[in-house]
Amino acid sequence: MRYILILFCVFSMSQVTANITLTIVDQENNPVSDVVVIASNIKMVTPNTEQVMDQIDSSFVPRVLVVQKGQSVSFPNSDDFRHHVYSFSEANAFEIQLYKGTDVPPVLFDKPGLVALGCNIHDDMIGYIYVADNVLALKTDRNGQVQLPAQSGDSVTLWSERLVSGVQAQKTVQLSGDVEQTLALDLLPPIGNQHSTHSGFGRNKWSN
Structure with missing residues (x-):
């Protein structure tokens, strides 16, 4: 019985600390780097x-x-x-x-x-x-990926300067996978293709 309890505790801890690989893509399924992923339930010093x-x-x-x-x-x-x-x-x-x-x-x-x-x-x-x-906040790499110590049912908040809703906007989503998950965001074109949309300090990109 004690052995079963030990196994149960080890399994429970592994579930809590397991990482989810989150992949962020755009409308055309291209990976998106520099997306900030915030897990507000994980406190940081x-x-x-x-x-x-x-x-x-x-x-x-x-x-x-x-x-x-x-x-x-x-x-x-x-x-x-x-x-x-x-x-x-x-x-x-x-x-x-x-x-x-x-x-x-x-x-x-x-x-x-x-x-x-x-x-x-x-x-x-x-x-x-x-x-x-003072909460966990990570950034996606060039493959649009980030690893989070989270589990299915947890919520994360996403920020990208390319969100069509504006540079000040964020999007909160609920995780549905325990190992990996792909999320698609509605984004503006890559920065190099936006021309004047994001150029010039103090213009619409700050006021959105």
Whole structure:
């Protein structure tokens, strides 16, 4: 009887800690990277580490960065010319005036929410920092995949800058698989094909 109970406990723990592989695709079944997946039922502490949002070839690298509330982010400029980084986002408005190199203090992100980044010199420089409210938040890879310690019936919230409902929108879905699941999102075309839809700081992409 004791052996059966031990087996039952081990099985129950494996069910709780098992990972689900979640794959996000678009309307044409293409994998979608940089989708933030939030599991609000899994609490996280603020890591004692500093995240990095670099600037390379007039682009924010990575384009989408996920941090926890209370984390700091450094903004090195690896280009040979100056950038002027700033955000008007309500969650964390800030400004780093014209600079090059790494001699700038990190920025503390102490409020949860989406922070949209721009450059006052280069209008096409767009980036995002998703500040999680001390819950699990991960980002899909180039194959549109992410692994979650979740199970069927759990709910997750998805964010992508390409959601047709707007850059501030999110979508909550319920997981139905215990091993893997594919979810399709209604998305705008890939960034390179959107032309003016997502260009220029402070335009419709921030107000949606």
